[in-house]
């Protein structure tokens with residue numbers, strides 16, 4: 001049985017070209033990028049090449065890129081580091097109620113440190129209203145953080161509009177772009193962001209490497225103190241193989257992103273409409289149009305997501321209930337709650353996330369097995385309406 | 391914890407082929423229970439003759455562990471007297487399944503409570519409580 005991986009939002013398979021590019025840096029080229037000798041120079045050259053390539057891919061300057069260990073670190077670094085650096089200017093942060101936990105938990109931590117945080121609501125499609133952002137700004141506001149694409153329901157937020165509001169009020173603006181970078185075009189100037197968080201393993205790069213975009217002139221207190229690496233914004237010996245792999249992943253994205261964007265969007269729409277018509281009492285979560293090209297999130301009434309997931313897994317199909325990071329938690333997703341989905345429906349939600357390796361046949365296979373799985377579970381559900389379980 | 395790998399073969403067997411699913415047409419007792427932790431729901435109906443549970447059916451809206459423990463519970467209490475059935479604890483059910491992941495232990499309470507509520511209902515109908 002061919003296994004079908006539809007959990008690319010959790011992580012993507014490392015591209016063979018990426019692994020290939022990393023290999024020399026796992027053995028032969030082992031210098032420390034901070035060393036002055038030729039071994040160090042080799043490593044340094046590789047890092048700076050990758051940095052320049054990644055920076056130009058997002059319309060940034062190389063010195064505006066700070067490599068980190070991934071999205072979670074980037075979110076922590078920016079929100080904590082910027083809040084601390086502006087502590088004497090104000091204590092108010094604005095974010096949305098559907099952010100990744102790396103943002104929400106960091107904000108909660110800061111609340112414990114005397115900051116105040118506004119969590120903006122979203123509409124039924126998961127959109128943040130830029131007017132709400134504007135209204136929430138006070139004289140104390142120092143930072144706005146709104147994600148680019150939502151990891152659970154795929155909604156793409158109006159980042160450029162929020163960026164314009166932030167500029168107009170002189171407030172710094174951060175966006176978590178972990179789900180979008182390498183999947184849809186990003187230009188830091190078009191989006192009017194001051195900070196971005198990005199993770200390599202969501203775009204076929206290695207795990208354990210990510211970056212923060214920090215606009216020139218933005219002061220930020222490091223999370224890690226120690227050496228002078230990354231212009232003293234992050235101490236720690238650089239992860240050379242990771243950075244090289246990240247650079248290669250971005251190069252690959254540069255060559256196929258636009259083609260994949262339209263190819264995956266077609267498959268996405270086929271999957272969504274196919275499921276909605278094959279299974280009664282199901283609904284699509286997230287924005288119908290403004291959504292990630294690879295995200296389908298569907299609620300199946302009267303059944304529970306884990307049962308669906310286990311049944312699909314037995315068919316060799318890998319999907320996720322809510323976001324991967326929270327799959328051990330019993331609470332229904334905060335994102336589905338924020339769009340107003342009733343708890344029972346939130347419980348029966350699945351996220352299918354497509355990727356480069358997803359084919360039309362994969363989608364047809366899901367459409368073939370899914371109705372049977374749902375109806376089988378409905379037959380044993382006390383919530384199912386009579387007649388809806390046929 | 392939602393990976394197949396988190397459950398052992400026995401649990402997966404009961405999840406895949408749950409025993410005694412459905413509703414009895416003429417039950418002597420019906421009970422439901424809701425799990426306050428996760429909001430999941432289970433319903434059990436029993437048929438009792440001479441104080442012995444002759445037949446039992448369940449329906450569950452819940453995770454894999456909830457379905458498997460519901461199924462195992464019905465197997466364990468079928469043919470038992472009411473008192474014997476009441477002595478079947480959620481721990482015993484989890485043990486009979488070869489264990490559950492710790493985070494899923496609370497799911498096994500659902501079946502125990504639904505069964506108790508079905509037995510209460512039976513006793514009420516028969517003026518025994």
Ligand code: FES
Nearest residue numbers: 428430453456497
């Ligand atoms: S998580 Fe609700 S019964 Fe298991």
